[in-house]
Structure formats: structure tokens, C-alpha cells
Amino acid sequence: MDHLISSSINNLSMNNFLELAKARYSVRNYLDRQVEEDKLNYVVECGRIAPSAANFQPWHIIVIRELEIRRRMVTYPRPFFLEAPVILVICGDHNLGWKRRDGKDHTDIDAAIITDHMTLAATEQGLGTCWICNFDAVQCREILQLPANIEPIVCLTLGYPGKEPDDRARHLVRKEMKEIIHLENWGGNNFQEI
Numbered sequence: 001m002d003h004l005i006s007s008s009i010n011n012l013s014m015n016n017f018l019e020l021a022k023a024r025y026s027v028r029n030y031l032d033r034q035v036e037e038d039k040l041n042y043v044v045e046c047g048r049i050a051p052s053a054a055n056f057q058p059w060h061i062i063v064i065r066e067l068e069i070r071r072r073m074v075t076y077p078r079p080f081f082l083e084a085p086v087i088l089v090i091c092g093d094h095n096l097g098w099k100r101r102d103g104k105d106h107t108d109i110d111a112a113i114i115t116d117h118m119t120l121a122a123t124e125q126g127l128g129t130c131w132i133c134n135f136d137a138v139q140c141r142e143i144l145q146l147p148a149n150i151e152p153i154v155c156l157t158l159g160y161p162g163k164e165p166d167d168r169a170r171h172l173v174r175k176e177m178k179e180i181i182h183l184e185n186w187g188g189n190n191f192q193e194i
Contacts, residue, residue: 020123020124021120022172024119024123024129024171025128025171026129026131027080027159027161028078028080029080029083029161029163030083030084030085030128030159030160031160031161031162032083033085034085035085035086035160039125039127040086040158042125043088043118043121043122043125044061044063044088044118046120047059047114047115047117047118048114049117052098052106052110052113052114053106053109054098056097058092058096058098058107058110059091059092059107060091060092060150061088061089061090061091062152063086064086064087065086067082069143070082070087072143073135073139073155075135080157081132085159087155087156088118088155089144089152089154089155089156090111090114090154091111091151091153092107092108092110092150093107093150093151095149097110107153111153111154112154115131115154115156119131122158126160127158128159128160129156132156132157133154133155135152137152140152140155
């Protein structure tokens, strides 16, 4: 069955992080194939060990595999949301999140870190993901029976990639280093690649 995995992902030798990061893309077409327990456990374990502000770990992951629950979750009207055999809902507990001195709550940042760890772990395992924030959080909270202090922050689809998009390379279109790196201060824009 592994021969069905996208050849560009399947042929990677994950020798370095940059190669892994470049292989990841937002999958919007999934095979009708279940994710094995060991791979699912690996992905969520990679999330669990993610760093967080002050190591408070203000996150929870809801693993959804039941088709009926996924159907009820479809407030994001895209077919791949139901095609994916697993949806991971990454939630944050704002009561536990670290707060900076000026009051800035880092719960959403910590949720982003755990989500990113899981997207990269999934890629390493030959799985695909799509990070979704465009969903009805109120409806999601009701469906998943979340307590008041728990906010659903990200829905992450997870499964085996199907047909690759025609424009897959667009995820590699990035600003040049000199456009985003500033040396020593904002005006220090003379960065040159080493």
C-alpha cells in the first residue's frame, strides 16, 4: 500500500530538517485508507514533546476518527475535511497558558508549536496534513463538549495523501532572506546568506 503514497514524499531520505520541511505541504486530497495506530501515536507523541512557554503545556488534542463526528464538524466546506480519516483538534487552555508581563497570552503560540511538530512528524511518516483555522469554534466546542476554559484553536486533517495538487510547488514560494532578516535592529537589513 505504501506505493500509493505520493512519490515525492515516499522517496525522501529524511536526512535533514530542511528536506523534511520542504516536503510538507497542505494536503487537500486523501486516500481512502486508515492511519495505522503506531503512526497516529508517533504523530501525537511528537506533538506532546513540543516546547511551550515556561513548559506550561496548555494544550489538549482531541483525536476524531468517527465519521459521524467528522460530518458534524464540517463547518469548513471542503471535501477533504471528510476524506481525511483523522482530524486532530488542537485545543488550548488559556487558564494554563503562560502570560507575558504585559498580559500577552502565549496559549495560541504554544498550540501553533505543537501543531507544527505534528505536521512535520506526519510528513516524516508518509502522511499528509492540512492546518485549518477557518472553522466554527462555537460549534466545534459544542460538538466536542469542551469545557469553558478550553478553546479549539486548530483542526488538523491527517491521512495518506491522494492526488497531489497541480500547484504543489507554491508552498515553497517564500520571501528572500534579505526581506525578512534584520541584523541587530529593524534598520539592519544588510543580511547576506552565509
